[in-house]
Every structure is written in C-alpha cells, then in structure tokens.
Amino acid sequence: MAVTRTTSMLRPDYGGCDDGRGSRKCNPRMGARVGGRRASKRSFGVESGSVAAKRAGSGKFLLVGAVLAIQFVGAAAISSKVGSDIQVDFKMPKEAVVGASIDLRCEWKITGGSGLYSVKWYKDDHEFFRFLPDSSQRTQIFPRPGVKVETRPNSEKKSIKLKDLVLESSGQYKCEVSTEAPSFATTYQTANLTVILPPESGPEITGLSLHYAVGENVTATCIAWPSVPKANLQWNINDEPIPRENVVPQPPMMGQSNGGIPNSLGLRLETEHRHFMGDGKLVKIKCIAEVGSRKYETERKVQMAYVNNQRLSAGDHMNATAPNIRTDLLAKLLTAIFALVLFTT
Template structure:
C-alpha cells in the first residue's frame, strides 16, 4: 500500500512540475486457451501498453510463480524460471508471446502477464486467465453385469466404468433414453493412475417392471462426458420376457399338489386337478395385482 501511495504522489508531483500527464500502464488482454491436449505446443499472448513504449520488464507467472521474464535493457533479455511440467521455448518466446512445448497435466493453472513501465514510477499492470491441460480418452465407457434377458420382478444390477482421463468423466445412466431416477443409481469409488488420470464408476440397480419394456425390449445406456470436449455412450439392449418369476415356495406347493394326485381315484383326481388349477390361478392373480399396484400412485 505504501509503495502504491508513493507512486501516486510521485505521479502527481511530476504532473504538477512538468504539466505533462503521465500515461497509464495497462494489459489490454491476455490470450490463454481454456483447454489444450496433453503433449501439445501452446502459444500464449499478452497485449499491453506503457507510456512512450518504455517497458522495464514483462513477466509471465503460473499460479503466481514466475516462469518467464523479458527485460529489454538486459543481456540476455530473456530469462526462464523452470517449473515441473512447464517447458518454455526460449527461441520462439518474445515480448508479445510465450510458447510452451509439450504441455503436461501439471501445466494447468492461472497464467498471468505482468508489465512494468520504466523509471521513475515503475507503474505496473497485469491480467490473467486459466488454462487446463486435458487427456481425453478415445474409448467408450464399459458396462459390466449385462444379462441377455430380464423377467418382470428381476433385479437389474450393472456398473458403468469410464476410460482413464483428466479431468474425470461424468457418468449418467439412461433407461429407454430417459435419465435413470437418482434412487436407481449408485456412486462408486474412483481409481487414480500414477500419471494423474482418473477412472470413474457408476452403478445402476432397480427392480424390473412392465413399464421398463417398450415393444418387448429394454434399452440401458451409459454416457461419459467431459465438459464440451468428450461425449461417448455405451448401450445395452435386452429382450424382455413379460412373464413373472413365480416365488420358489409357491412353485413347490403347486408341484406338491400336482404330484399327490397319482394316488387318488378317478373322481378324486378330477377334484384334485381342479384344486391345482384354482391354486395356480390364485398365484397368477396375486402377481398381476402386485404389478397393477406399481402403477397406482402412493
């Protein structure tokens, strides 16, 4: 604060003594790409103005750590401060541009250009913008836990796994092109590689009902998205068996009734067969009523 006030007072004094206005130092804009691919060569730009073009120094910072300095009165005029993952191309970098070779994930961050005018005031201005280095996969996400067919009453349980990437992919499940309800999805642990990449996982688990089938089929889809840079899908289409899985206990009861008829007379066998039919119909009706209740709002 004291330095700033002293500069202001000195500016006012010069203006008072000479009657000449002291021009402003400004950085009009910086050109920093928002996203770049890992391994690319990148050019950053700085558009600045100083009074009478009397520049004392121009510096570039990454996350407030100096990486490049240009001082026209020095020899050599360019000085580089190495940082991990930041490879400045000295031959191509100038007072107006900074060239980085083979950018890495650690090259991500806020890039700031700072200009300082010549003495006596050494007025300063700066401007910054962020840059993110990404590694985008070419592969689609993978789906595990597939089944060839589902019956009403089955439990579908699948897992979607993204390819390794940076930043991590965002996974979304769809059932017949509609986003799966939140209560169907399961957030799972992510995996990280030694190179800074991330593999994400998301589960899908729900009880299969008649409403999940369209024209006898069910389509399950997982999408992986990274901002506007990457969007890929993996689908799993299955045939639906619109039959009910009869509970094991009820199945055994029907078989027991059916098997015991062999030791009865003709009239008793007819009555027994009728009883078997009635029991089977009762089981089916119970299953149908259960299914209908799923459509009644709670």
C-alpha cells in the first residue's frame, strides 16, 4: 500500500477528463473545480497505483530470482572447487564370508595447495575410524556393531582392515577426505559390502530312481543347506534349465540358530526320448544352489529302462534272467541224480 500511495501521489494531475457522464470532451484545466472530475482523478490514481503494484511485484520477483541465482552460482562454485581440490578412489570387496577379513583402501590426491585435515571412515553414516595427521591423537576408533578394525602401521591411513566379519558387517561404507585452509574442501566415496553365510556343502537330491522308462514320471526334491541369504535353487536337465511348469515350489523351511535358512525345490516331469543321451542312454539331472555370487551344484545320472520285450536296464536284466538260471541248475541236478541211479543199479 505504501508503494501504491507513493506512486499515485507522484503521478501528474492532468488526467481528469471525465465529466461523470462518459464524455471525454472536457477541459483538462477545469478538472480541479468539477466534482466528477475530482472523482475521475481519484479513480485514475487507484488505477495507476495498481499498475505500480504490479511493477513492484515484478521487481520483487526479479530481486528474489537474482538472489537465488547468486546462491546457485555460489553453490556450484563450491562444488566445483571441492571436486577439483580432492580426488578420492575407494576400493573394497563387494562380498565376503562370515569370519573373513577384508581390506578397505581409500586413495586420495589433493591439489590447490591445501593440506590434509582428516580421513574419516563410516558404516551406514556412522563414523567408526578417524585419522587426524596434525592431532596429538592421530587415530581414533569408535565402536560400531559388526565393525572390528585391525590397526596397522600406516603413516597416511590410506587403508584399514576389518576382521572377524559377521552378518551385521553388511552395509554401506564411506571414506571421507577433508583439507585444511584455504579450501576446506570435503569429498567422499561410498561402497556396499554383503557378508554371506555359505552352506556347509552342496545341495542334496532325493527321490530319484536309478532308471526310468520313456513316458515315466520323474519326481525329486532338491534341498539346500542353511545359508544367508537363503539359497536360490534351480533345476537343470542335461545342462539346460528345466521349464517353470516342471518346477514344484516347496513350503518355507525353519531357520537355524546361526541365522542360516535352508531351502528346497521340487521337480516333476515326464521323460521323453530327447532326454536320454549317448550310447548308455543316460540323462543328467542337476540342482544348482546360488548364495550371493557363489554356486553349489549336485548332479545325478539316470539310466534309461526298456520295456515291452525291449532291452532292459541292468537291474531289470538281472531280475529277468534269474529264473532261467535256476531252471538250468535244476535240470543239471536232475540229470546228475538220474545218472547216479543208473550207475548204482
């Protein structure tokens, strides 16, 4: 309102040309004596004030925009400065097993004349190790669950060692490097670690017979030992993935006291001629368990059986020839007895 008033008071008083009846054929110099013209004068002043208010609003908008632009440029300049003063290269394994030790290495390069102020290490944004080269206590360790730092002689502390890893050691790790004056720059890099509990051995396959005839149903179950994360199971037949419709999901299994979780997966399919390979007519059935980046495999070989007066499998052939063997022995025994009787008489 103050701007409106100020603007309207500064405007010249020669715009009262309305006689109150819509006519603009009045004398501008008589505006001060005619009531209607004074009203028009006041109306003109409000209208001018409105325009001034719009201009004032535009001015405020431009001013705010200019301030934000300056702040943005300043922030961009700081980010660029930080990036140009420090280069950080953080390296660590992506995966490790429970009980293992790993090295975390943070290489940095500082330019622009600034010195090193600190190197800080974090797990999930919680600091667990600090190196201050110019401090009376150059290194500090802060306790964190799942983080056990092994101290080692290293003047620059560009690497640290974590030992006795546990499942809780999994998470995001960060190396942060800061400089002294004049830049006071800070740069960091992050990396993720997954700690796994591998199974004690490869998966087990249960329910398979030693031989199957073409057209016979095959049912089996693959059981993976407890692990963290839970093993991802899949079936292969002759080194080819088995179609999803032949895979039978199993109910979840109870976890173990060490956190490991077992898993199982069923198989059901009807054998075909294409499944049996080679002269021995064998089919290879394999179960694969994936835990993290590791694979564990178990394979079983099944022999083809023949029916309908065809060649039988080894087991069936022995069962079929057993009666013939007994008949031959009986015939030989009877012949010997008959010969003995004739000899004695």
